[in-house]
Every structure is written in C-alpha cells, then in structure tokens.
Amino acid sequence: MNPTQELVSNLQSLVAQVPEIIQPAIVMLAGAVPFVEGMGASSIGVVGGINPIVAGLSAAAGNFLAVLVVVLVGSRARAAVVNHRAARRQAVAVGARGGAPIELESEHDTGHGAESHEPESKGRQRFRRWMVRFGVPGASILGPLAIPTHVIAAILIGSGTPRGRVLLLQAVAITLWTTVTTILTWLAVNAVVLA
Numbered sequence: 001m002n003p004t005q006e007l008v009s010n011l012q013s014l015v016a017q018v019p020e021i022i023q024p025a026i027v028m029l030a031g032a033v034p035f036v037e038g039m040g041a042s043s044i045g046v047v048g049g050i051n052p053i054v055a056g057l058s059a060a061a062g063n064f065l066a067v068l069v070v071v072l073v074g075s076r077a078r079a080a081v082v083n084h085r086a087a088r089r090q091a092v093a094v095g096a097r098g099g100a101p102i103e104l105e106s107e108h109d110t111g112h113g114a115e116s117h118e119p120e121s122k123g124r125q126r127f128r129r130w131m132v133r134f135g136v137p138g139a140s141i142l143g144p145l146a147i148p149t150h151v152i153a154a155i156l157i158g159s160g161t162p163r164g165r166v167l168l169l170q171a172v173a174i175t176l177w178t179t180v181t182t183i184l185t186w187l188a189v190n191a192v193v194l195a
Contacts, residue, residue: 004192015048023050024058031062034148038063038178043185056182060174067153067170074157123147140169144177
C-alpha cells in the first residue's frame with residue numbers, strides 16, 4: 001500500500017467511526033467555512049468515503065446557506081447606509097434653505113484622520129478584472145476560482161446588485177464548482193484506491 005492509499009484508508013476509517021446520519025451534517029458545516037466551501041467540503045467527504053452525491057449536495061447546501069446569511073446581513077447593512085446618507089443629504093438641503101448651513105463631516109471621512117488604503121489581494125484584483133470584463137454573471141461564476149463565494153456575495157451586495165440576482169448567481173456557481181470538484185475527487189480516489 002502506497003502512502004496515498006494509506007492516507008485515504010485512514011481517513012475513511014476515521015469517517016466510518018462517525019454515525020452515517022451525522023456525516024452529511026459535518027460536510028455541510030465544512031461547506032459553510034470560507035476558503036473550504038462546497039469544493040473543499042465535497043472533496044473531504046468523497047475522500048472520507050461518503051457517497052459522492054450526498055457529499056456534493058451537503059457541501060453545496062452548507063456553502064449556499066452561509067452565502068445566504070452574508071447576502072441577507074449585507075443587504076440590510078447596505079440599505080441602512082444608503083438610508084443614512086439620504087437622510088444626511090436631506091438635512092443639508094433643509095439646512096441650506098433655512099439660512100444656516102449644517103456642518104457635516106465628509107462622506108469619505110473615517111473619523112480617524114487620513115484614510116487608510118490597504119493593498120488589495122491578488123484574488124480581489126482578479127475578481128475586479130472579471131467584473132469589468134464579464135459583468136456580474138461571469139464574475140460570479142468565475143469568482144470562486146479567485147476568492148471565497150462569501151466575499152463575492154458581499155462585494156456584489158455592497159455594489160448594489162439585487163439580492164435575488166446575487167443568490168441565483170451564487171447558487172449556480174456553487175452548484176457548478178462543487179459538482180466539478182466532487183466528480184474530479186471521486187475519479188481521483190477511485191484511481192488511487194484501485195491502483
């Protein structure tokens with residue numbers, strides 16, 4: 001037995017110690033973790049000996065549920081910021097008509113003096129280029145190759161993309177990439193085990 005076969009065998013015996021009904025729940029929880037997501041969780045499940053269909057569905061469901069939470073929280077936060085800015089503009093307009101101008105801090109003022117500009121990661125730079133080149137649908141589908149789907153959803157919601165569209169596109173991307181990864185992992189595990 002080569003080291004790879006031994007590793008797969010050890011992981012499968014470890015997973016076999018967990019009750020079968022709980023195994024998909026563990027894969028689902030792993031799918032909710034950024035950077036692991038559906039792709040990594042389904043791979044872990046397949047290598048662990050879980051049925052590939054169950055592993056893929058559980059991983060995709062966990063990933064989508066986490067993205068759903070990000071979208072719901074992000075859209076509420078964006079709405080609050082937009083409403084707050086509109087109220088501030090309204091207050092400035094009312095104050096200007098009343099004669100005495102109202103002093104408001106700049107919209108871009110962080111309250112800490114100079115703005116801090118952190119360098120963007122390579123993944124975010126790549127995602128931004130995809131947004132410009134392919135639009136929201138293309139960037140949503142290709143995005144998981146560069147950054148986590150959680151981050152993609154937050155970026156899209158923050159930019160004003162409707163939440164239904166974000167959820168639909170993320171569901172397509174999660175399903176696509178989890179399916180591809182599950183199939184490739186299943187083929188690799190069968191090649192290693194049968195070798």
